Amino acid sequence: MKNSISKKATKLNLKNIKSVPIRTFWITSFAFFLCFFSWFGIVPFMPDVVRELGLSPSEKWSAVVLAVTGTVFARLFIGKLCDKYGPRLCYTWLLIFGSIPVILTGFVQTADQFLICRLLTGFIGASFVITQVHTSLMFSSNVVGTANATSAGWGNLGGGANRLGMPLIAALVIALGVAESSAWRYSVIIAGILCFSMGIVYYFFTQDTPEGNFSELSEKEDVPGIKKDKVGFLNALKDYRVWILFIVYACSFGIELTVYGTMDDYLQNTFQLERITAGNMVLSFALMNIFARTLGGAFGDRFGKLKGLRGRVLFLSFILVVQGIVLSSFSGITNLYIAIGFLILFSLSVQMAEGATFSVVPFINKKAIGSISGIVGAGGNVGAFLAALLLKFKSGAAEKVAIAANEGLSQDVIRSAQSAASAQAVSEGYLFIGLTVIASGIVALGIRFSVKDEKLAREELNASLDVVPANA
Structure with missing residues (x-):
């Protein structure tokens, strides 16, 4: 067992790209970034999609819900496959096959085709689970929380960077002679091609563990095999701690997805901001993933050194309570500047909670890291799904009442009443x-x-601190 530990990285030395763990860290982080970039790449173009395909408000919301739904099932199964076949092959095939619905989105002609593509594109969100499994296998316990959180945070950044990156791609294709009305189609096709290309890179430039690929290693080296995988997955399903973490991740990552997915409209309706201004604000908060999630993992590691595994849990509990208090407070604020301050605190706390969650996951059952990561990761999307449904129905019902109450008045009055009703409903939902x-x-x-x-x-912690690794 010591030999296995000694080959894991004990430091997150990002400049040492010759090291197998660090090289894998960079590749898996960039792959995750591209997956999220492609998954949410259509968001900046939704007004164009709605106009061109004639989507109804209900179909627009359905596209949001379906994109999250596909990920739930993919995350549940991909973790088990990682335990069985290794993260290298799982990521390779996810990137290659996941790029197909992204590319096909650029060719849709009807609302139904678009909704199907959004459902299938959601499967690429399972990339998060593989990223967490791969970094867990590459880093020692003293730094695994930090490594997991950093790779996940930089990957999540893709979900916000698309708000800037996709319009830039669209501007580029327009400059090359493409009609502005078709720019969104070419942009998502390019994003899909980037994912496909990353799948090739992943296959040739990574390996499953510091010692080698699963197919090359024996059961004696304590690498999860098929038999262990079956036992580990069943144990994961029966372990109550896994389901608590499922709920925790639903209330952290799931809520982050939903809040950022609805925040543009909320800021416009509540504070009368322009669409571009609101979008840039949300982008700036998403960019906090560069460091905020890492802080959560680092604090988890720090409390782990001081108080053991219980210390990791205590910090996770604390940061979740802070996140909940901040979001509840934000829901009732009507002053823009105070709201911005609380939104910054929410971004910081929710991303730290995500990092802290996966500083605990690797210690639940080391024979089923993939299975557990998959179940917990799916919790994030279940949380996003349920929260999106809550806001959808509350907002939809409130808007209908507002429209009926102002029937016969001017369109400006109706739109104003509709916006106010939506803002109030979403505020109650946030609370x-x-x-x-x-x-x-x-x-x-x-x-x-x-x-x-x-x-x-x-x-294991003492060993990781004392041993000089072969590939630090």
Whole structure:
């Protein structure tokens, strides 16, 4: 076992690209970035899509929900496949096959075709699970939380960077002679091609573990095999701690997805901001993934050194409660500048909570890291799905009442009433969601580790601090 630990990286030395763990870290982070960039790449062009395909408000919301739904199932299964076949092959095929619906989005002609493509594109969101599995296999326990959080944070950045990157791609193709009305189609096709190309890079320039690929390693080297995978996956399903983390991630990453997906409209309706201004504000908060999620993982590692595995859980519980309090407070603020301050605090706390979650995941069951990562990762999308449904129905119902109440008046009056009703409904939804997040922070305290688990974790930590790795 010591030999296995000694070959894992004990430092996140990002300049040492000759090291297998660091090279893998960079490649998996960039692959994750491209997946999220492509997954949400259509968002900046939704007004064009709605206009060209004639989407109804209900179909527009359905596109949001379907894109999240596809990811739930993909994440559940991809973790088990990682335990069985290794993250290298799983990521390669996910990138290659996942690029197909992204590319096909550029050719859709009807609303139904678009909705199907959004559902299938959601499968590429399973890239998060593979990223977490791969970094967990490459880094020692003293730094695994930081490595997981950093790779995930930089990957999540793709979900915000598309707001700037995709319009730039569109501007480029327009400059090359493409009609402005078709620029969004070419942009998503290019994003899909980038994902496909990354799949080739992943296959040739990464390996499953510092020791080699799963197919090259024996059961004696403590690498999850088919038999262990079957036992590990069943144990993962039966372990109550996995389902607590499922709820926790639903209330962190799931809520981040939903809040950022609805924040543009909320800021416009509540504070009468221009669309571009609101969009840039949301982008700036998404960019906090560069460091905020890393902070969560780093604090998890730090508390792990001080208080053991229980310390990681205590910090996770604390940051979740902070996140819930901040979001609940934000929901009732009507002053723009104060709202911006609370939105910054929300971005910081929710991303730290995500990083802290995956500083705990690798220690639940080391024989089923993939399976557990998949289940917990799926929780994020379940949370996004449920929160999106809540806001959809509250906002839709409120807007219908506002339209009926102002029937016969001018369109400007109706639109104004509709916007105010939507803002109030979403505000109430944010409050309910914030209180739910606080409850999840309390529930997180239920995650327990045995005395044996704590002892093994302490021994592994001491070993990782004492041993000079072959590829630091």
